[in-house]
Amino acid sequence: xxxxxxxxxxxxxxxxxxxxxxxxxxxxxxxxxxxxxxxxxxxxxxxxxxxxxxxxxxxxxxxxxxxxxxxxxxxxxxxxxxxxxxxxxxxxxxxxxxxxxxxxxxxxxxxxx
Amino acid sequence: xxxxxxxxxxxxxxxxxxxxxxxxxxxxxxxxxxxxxxxxxxxxxxxxxxxxxxxxxxxxxxxxxxxxxxxxxxxxxxxxxxxxxxxxxxxxxxxxxxxxxxxxxxxxxxxxxxx
Numbered sequence: 001x002x003x004x005x006x007x008x009x010x011x012x013x014x015x016x017x018x019x020x021x022x023x024x025x026x027x028x029x030x031x032x033x034x035x036x037x038x039x040x041x042x043x044x045x046x047x048x049x050x051x052x053x054x055x056x057x058x059x060x061x062x063x064x065x066x067x068x069x070x071x072x073x074x075x076x077x078x079x080x081x082x083x084x085x086x087x088x089x090x091x092x093x094x095x096x097x098x099x100x101x102x103x104x105x106x107x108x109x110x111x112x113x
Numbered sequence: 114x115x116x117x118x119x120x121x122x123x124x125x126x127x128x129x130x131x132x133x134x135x136x137x138x139x140x141x142x143x144x145x146x147x148x149x150x151x152x153x154x155x156x157x158x159x160x161x162x163x164x165x166x167x168x169x170x171x172x173x174x175x176x177x178x179x180x181x182x183x184x185x186x187x188x189x190x191x192x193x194x195x196x197x198x199x200x201x202x203x204x205x206x207x208x209x210x211x212x213x214x215x216x217x218x219x220x221x222x223x224x225x226x227x228x
Contacts, residue, residue: 034216043117043204043219090156099208099215100146100169103156 002027002093006104014112019063019078021107023091026072032094033074034101035065039087047089050074061085086111115139117220119205125226126195134190134223138207145188146208146217147180151201159203162188163210192225200227 007022025031032051036044048059055067065076074091088108092101118137126132138145147159158172162182173179177196182188192199202224206217 036219041221043221044206045219046216049216092156099144099217100158100161100172101148101156101217102158103148105155 002031002095002102004091004093004102004104006089006091006107008107009105010108010110012110012112013081015083016080019076019081019085019109021076021089021091021109023065023074023076023104024072025074025091025093027093029096032096032099033065033067034092034094035059035063035074035076036090036092036103037087038090038106044090047076081109081111083111083113085109117205117207117218119203119220119223121223122221123224123226125228127228128197129194131191131193132195132225134192134203134225136188136190136205136207136220138186138188138205139218141209142207142218143185143210144208144215144217145182146206147188147190148204148206149174149201150204150222154201156204159190195225195227197227200225 003026005024034049035047038044048057050057050067058064063078088106090106091104120135145162149157160170164185165182177193180190202222204222206219208215208217
């Protein structure tokens with residue numbers, strides 16, 4: 001069984017500040033890990049994914065995440081927040097065989113001027 | 114190219130009625146997934162298709178829910194005798210194939226409201 005825990009349902013940052021969204025996972029097999037972003041009234045857009053290999057993964061819009069097996073974490077970061085980053089972010093873990101996704105509860109990122 | 118298309122975008126219906134939600138995946142994508150997004154439960158997996166077959170229906174919440182896929186393309190999610198707890202956004206996703214690192218591409222969802 002797999003599960004994902006996202007710490008903090010809401011995170012507020014100022015424009016230009018560091019963004020850190022936390023994700024911890026539980027999986028009985030080596031995981032595939034994903035971050036998705038959802039803008040209002042839209043579907044989910046893939047930001048980045050970890051499958052194998054390099055543990056620091058770079059995604060779109062300047063986001064990156066680091067897979068830390070010892071900490072079972074996959075935190076999402078961005079050095080400098082932009083107003084357009086305001087959205088809801090979902091961390092997900094995949095069953096490697098079927099690729100069905102198990103999502104965290106989501107973190108709403110609020111960016112103030 | 115075209116992304117995943119879902120229709121209708123919004124559906125309001127009375128309790129007890131049946132509803133059909135449609136998903137048109139990206140052309141050439143053999144895998145198709147249905148998820149439900151609700152305030153109380155977050156994002157939940159419902160069912161997935163590989164081609165026209167559904168190897169995993171474990172996420173369907175009750176026997177009032179069913180889904181089919183024809184021609185390896187369009188899928189329909191049907192909810193019979195709708196209940197208020199069925200109110201949610203139903204999201205469809207497709208990928209080139211199941212397994213490995215194929216990313217899922219999501220549609221904008223159908224917002225279902227049961228009165």
